[in-house]
Amino acid sequence: MQSTARDFKHNAGAALADANLQDSLAKLKVGFSERRRQAAERLPEFEALRDAARDIKNHALAHLDFYLEEFERKVTALGGHVHWAPTAEDARRIITELCRSVGARTIAKSKSMISEEIGINAHLEAAGIAPIETDLGEYIIQLRHEPPSHIIAPAVHLTKDQVAGTFVEHHGPLGFTRRLTERQDLVAEARHVLRQKFLDADVGLTGANFLVAETGSSMLVTNEGNADLSNTLPKMHIVLASIEKVIPTLEDAAVLLRVLARSATGQESSTYTTINTGPRRTGDLDGPAHYHVVILDNGRSSVLGTEMQDMLRCIRCGACMNHCPVYGAIGGHAYGWVYPGPIGSVLTPQLIGVEEASNLPNASTFCGRCESVCPVRIPLPGLMRHWREREFERHLTPKGVRQGLALWGFLARRPKLYRRVTGWANRVLALFGRGEGRYASLPLAAGWTRFRDFPAPPAGGTFHAQWARHGGARTRP
Amino acid sequence: MSDTANAARAQVLDGIRRSLRRGPLAGPAREAVEARLAAPVRGPSVARARLPQPQKVALFCQWAETNNATVARVAPTEVAAEVSAYLARNNLPAQAAMAPSPLLDRYDWASQKMLALRRGRGEGDDQVSITGAFAGIAETGTLVTVSGPDHPVSLNLLPDTHVVVVREDDIVAGYEDVWARLRERYGKDVLPRTVNTITGPSRTGDIEQAMELGAHGPRRMHVLVVHE
Numbered sequence: 001m002q003s004t005a006r007d008f009k010h011n012a013g014a015a016l017a018d019a020n021l022q023d024s025l026a027k028l029k030v031g032f033s034e035r036r037r038q039a040a041e042r043l044p045e046f047e048a049l050r051d052a053a054r055d056i057k058n059h060a061l062a063h064l065d066f067y068l069e070e071f072e073r074k075v076t077a078l079g080g081h082v083h084w085a086p087t088a089e090d091a092r093r094i095i096t097e098l099c100r101s102v103g104a105r106t107i108a109k110s111k112s113m114i115s116e117e118i119g120i121n122a123h124l125e126a127a128g129i130a131p132i133e134t135d136l137g138e139y140i141i142q143l144r145h146e147p148p149s150h151i152i153a154p155a156v157h158l159t160k161d162q163v164a165g166t167f168v169e170h171h172g173p174l175g176f177t178r179r180l181t182e183r184q185d186l187v188a189e190a191r192h193v194l195r196q197k198f199l200d201a202d203v204g205l206t207g208a209n210f211l212v213a214e215t216g217s218s219m220l221v222t223n224e225g226n227a228d229l230s231n232t233l234p235k236m237h238i239v240l241a242s243i244e245k246v247i248p249t250l251e252d253a254a255v256l257l258r259v260l261a262r263s264a265t266g267q268e269s270s271t272y273t274t275i276n277t278g279p280r281r282t283g284d285l286d287g288p289a290h291y292h293v294v295i296l297d298n299g300r301s302s303v304l305g306t307e308m309q310d311m312l313r314c315i316r317c318g319a320c321m322n323h324c325p326v327y328g329a330i331g332g333h334a335y336g337w338v339y340p341g342p343i344g345s346v347l348t349p350q351l352i353g354v355e356e357a358s359n360l361p362n363a364s365t366f367c368g369r370c371e372s373v374c375p376v377r378i379p380l381p382g383l384m385r386h387w388r389e390r391e392f393e394r395h396l397t398p399k400g401v402r403q404g405l406a407l408w409g410f411l412a413r414r415p416k417l418y419r420r421v422t423g424w425a426n427r428v429l430a431l432f433g434r435g436e437g438r439y440a441s442l443p444l445a446a447g448w449t450r451f452r453d454f455p456a457p458p459a460g461g462t463f464h465a466q467w468a469r470h471g472g473a474r475t476r477p
Numbered sequence: 478m479s480d481t482a483n484a485a486r487a488q489v490l491d492g493i494r495r496s497l498r499r500g501p502l503a504g505p506a507r508e509a510v511e512a513r514l515a516a517p518v519r520g521p522s523v524a525r526a527r528l529p530q531p532q533k534v535a536l537f538c539q540w541a542e543t544n545n546a547t548v549a550r551v552a553p554t555e556v557a558a559e560v561s562a563y564l565a566r567n568n569l570p571a572q573a574a575m576a577p578s579p580l581l582d583r584y585d586w587a588s589q590k591m592l593a594l595r596r597g598r599g600e601g602d603d604q605v606s607i608t609g610a611f612a613g614i615a616e617t618g619t620l621v622t623v624s625g626p627d628h629p630v631s632l633n634l635l636p637d638t639h640v641v642v643v644r645e646d647d648i649v650a651g652y653e654d655v656w657a658r659l660r661e662r663y664g665k666d667v668l669p670r671t672v673n674t675i676t677g678p679s680r681t682g683d684i685e686q687a688m689e690l691g692a693h694g695p696r697r698m699h700v701l702v703v704h705e
């Protein structure tokens with residue numbers, strides 16, 4: 001996928017002006033986040049489980065090579081195959097070759113963020129193989145030729161009326177010409193249309209929420225059942241997973257599953273959690289004859305052992321974006337690449353380069369809500385700060401900001417001058433009035449006041465002035 | 478493995494080791510992780526399901542219903558009649574695809590003269606399926622099924638209505654108890670092709686975050702909890 005992360009400011013402006021998008025985003029607060037809060041409250045062990053989840057992922061990352069080899073050994077013993085893909089290009093080539101080996105014409109795809117990351121769909125289409133997205137949200141955006149705007153609800157930016165319009169346009173030729181008004185009917189129509197596609201597909205391509213080293217299993221968590229149809233009906237099942245998905249044991253999976261569903265949608269458990277291990281066995285009446293796992297690195301191994309390693313704990317629940325005021329205002333597309341929201345601001349610079357994505361770590365108010373809900377306790381604001389520092393070191397910060405910071409640094413090292421300048425600024429601002437406690441517009445600061453108020457300075461002068469008046473550091477309460 | 482495949486494998490694993498600033502795990506460090514794999518440690522246990530068996534069964538039923546399944550508690554002699562009655566209550570045809578499982582064969586299907594059963598895998602136009610379950614999880618009202626000649630996975634997914642028969646004795650507290658039973662049946666480190674854990678009917682929150690039932694899997698799930 002071509003990144004538009006460079007255009008973040010422009011994208012964000014357009015998003016704020018999009019009425020349909022704003023309608024959809026308004027539902028985030030009452031939807032996923034409220035349900036997550038209730039689910040967390042219902043489970044007294046939730047915080048302890050989050051600690052355990054963090055520790056499990058840290059342990060797995062510290063022994064990643066060992067667990068991946070162990071996983072590979074178990075898969076191979078059962079007649080499955082593991083393929084290693086250092087880069088996105090390698091993964092695309094491996095998957096295309098596998099599809100060709102069974103003469104695949106269509107493949108049933110179950111939502112996978114990594115498949116978006118490597119842009120597999122365009123590649124398969126170019127090879128004459130039709131990938132069909134089967135997760136309802138992914139299906140909708142595939143019809144609309146849009147990228148996902150959320151990692152677990154890819155079509156969350158759309159209203160049901162927009163979905164209805166898309167269905168009339170694409171299902172009309174199949175005989176569904178009525179414009180639907182109820183969500184239930186939209187779901188039923190998509191189910192009907194996709195059922196035949198499942199039955200016809202030659203290959204099922206899914207992601208994995210976890211790879212279990214103990215048993216050589218891939219685990220998939222969904223609500224719709226589309227991933228299960230994808231890994232049951234076609235003759236080949238291909239699992240695409242990145243290196244950090246491997247965990248040691250089924251017991252570890254139990255801990256992670258308990259925090260995943262609750263953090264994502266506020267459900268006690270997702271409807272389907274499926275553990276697949278190898279191809280169809282002797283005597284089985286269904287299931288794929290071929291089982292392949294493609295393990296993708298794509299730059300992740302270089303994050304290990306650095307101050308950014310914590311990002312690899314992510315279990316892609318989406319809670320950080322559901323709770324992010326910036327995401328809530330502009331939605332996922334404005335971030336310009338595959339992963340939006342706080343985790344996107346941390347991952348994207350890693351995956352496509354800080355030059356391309358330098359705006360994203362700045363798209364944060366540092367309010368800390370993302371970190372406070374993350375099931376594996378990733379210090380997202382801290383990681384964004386690391387990126388900002390690297391960006392500054394590499395001189396990628398805009399000139400205005402660099403000059404402002406340089407000026408502030410100059411003053412801060414000269415306390416007398418600093419006090420004189422801030423006292424003067426305080427008096428000048430006072431000339432514009434401080435009645436409301438804020439300014440809706442200020443000369444020379446339109447870039448700020450166009451979108452938000454500027455706080456008025458306190459009536460009693462600068463902090464330094466008030467501090468001195470109150471006796472400063474000499475008085476103790 | 479081809480040379481390219483070997484090189485790719487080495488590239489990924491060496492990259493990981495370089496970042497972790499060590500070679501392949503060896504000695505005591507390796508023994509420690511091997512021990513962790515051999516004897517898995519359980520995470521924090523969830524108190525709400527640590528109950529005597531009858532209350533565990535009740536909790537299972539309660540959560541299954543909360544998650545939009547319907548539940549009937551029956552004796553073994555009532556199983557077949559309850560299936561017929563359920564289909565009639567919901568205006569469903571008196572025919573079903575049933576898992577070819579010896580456990581299900583113990584029930585008195587012959588008593589239901591009007592009920593037409595086909596034993597085998599699921600087909601794209603099946604309306605109703607009947608399967609057993611390997612276990613039930615009280616903590617969340619979740620059913621666990623394992624694939625095999627006696628349980629084709631397609632029966633869990635393709636029909637509009639999934640009728641599941643689970644024995645009270647097979648209802649356990651949490652996932653960890655299911656893993657223990659799986660190891661007992663299949664051996665440590667070995668699993669059947671598919672273990673499905675299913676919590677209620679299929680659903681989607683993909684349109685406006687509102688949960689709608691019946692996305693791709695069954696629209697309805699009816700659970701018969703059998704007291705033996």
Ligand code: SF4
Nearest residue numbers: 314315317318320374
């Ligand atoms: S960073 Fe945390 S909250 Fe965000 S998607 Fe990943 S696991 Fe979920």
